Amino acid sequence: MVTGVARGGVVPVRLSVTRDRAGRYFVSTLVEERIAPLPEVFVSGSREPKAVGVDVGLASLVTLDDGTKLDHPRLLKRYAEKLARLQRELHKKVRGSRNREKVRQRIARLYALIGDVRRDMLDKLTTRLVRENQVLVVEDLSVTTLLRAARGKGRRRKAKLNQAIRDASWGELLRQLRYKCEWYGRTLVVVDRFFPSTRRCSACHSMGPRMDVSVREWACPACGAVLDRDVNAAANLRDEGMRLYWLVAACLPPGRRTPAVIRVSELEECLAAA
Numbered sequence: 001m002v003t004g005v006a007r008g009g010v011v012p013v014r015l016s017v018t019r020d021r022a023g024r025y026f027v028s029t030l031v032e033e034r035i036a037p038l039p040e041v042f043v044s045g046s047r048e049p050k051a052v053g054v055d056v057g058l059a060s061l062v063t064l065d066d067g068t069k070l071d072h073p074r075l076l077k078r079y080a081e082k083l084a085r086l087q088r089e090l091h092k093k094v095r096g097s098r099n100r101e102k103v104r105q106r107i108a109r110l111y112a113l114i115g116d117v118r119r120d121m122l123d124k125l126t127t128r129l130v131r132e133n134q135v136l137v138v139e140d141l142s143v144t145t146l147l148r149a150a151r152g153k154g155r156r157r158k159a160k161l162n163q164a165i166r167d168a169s170w171g172e173l174l175r176q177l178r179y180k181c182e183w184y185g186r187t188l189v190v191v192d193r194f195f196p197s198t199r200r201c202s203a204c205h206s207m208g209p210r211m212d213v214s215v216r217e218w219a220c221p222a223c224g225a226v227l228d229r230d231v232n233a234a235a236n237l238r239d240e241g242m243r244l245y246w247l248v249a250a251c252l253p254p255g256r257r258t259p260a261v262i263r264v265s266e267l268e269e270c271l272a273a274a
Helices: 080-092 098-132 155-168 170-184 229-250 264-273
Strands: 002-005 012-019 025-030 051-056 060-064 069-071 135-139 187-191 217-219 226-228
Touching (some): 229 264
16 A cells, blocks of 8 residues: 655645456545535426436346336346356466466456456446436336355256346346446435335226236237337336336425435335434
8 A cells, every 4th residue: 555645735636556366456445525416307397307217227238218228238248158267277276376367367357357347337327327317217126135055946047047137237237327326416315125116007097907027019908019128128217217206306495405215214204304
């Protein structure tokens, strides 16, 4: 660790030099920075904040309520054959040998590449969403619960599902949205995980039947609207998120900004205080 003093000897600067398993060196600088909020974004021709419903999944990594979809890059699947070949090569090497260390370094560099590509993609996506919208609505996902251990008869299928969820990195996506909303003066609304965003028709709000995850499109039995599963879920999340947003905004004191993150628990506290 290296510690120094900034130019002028006023503001202390802390530098940390680290080395990862792939043999790469990083220099981290600890500084205090004040990030200016972005200008507010409104719906064209009105003073209503522009909102977007964001549905995360595996068929498409992200689906927006306007029908925009971002394909799942499936980086682990893309490099699975190369990783398997390197792992087999590693097990053939003598423990403690230089050749084994070389193969281990190649595996570490490949995993580092996968991680870098994933973080860069998520960073660009979340930055674009935060810049273009004032309110972002997502579902409250318990990633830890979704990644529970695969057991029983369908353990192989569950293991593949767990790997796909880890590859999608939903937790990192939500983490980046949360802190960027705090930085840039946006609002992230987290809808309750039990809200029926998939089953509810976004056209007439009637409840549809329970569906297997393989069903990607369905027709509403009440109004007959043909709905894309993910786009319908994103639209329902947006509508529910804006309902919660206006409830919170209505009970805030004059001049106070809407909080960066709104959850159902915060909503109840706000209404009780009002």
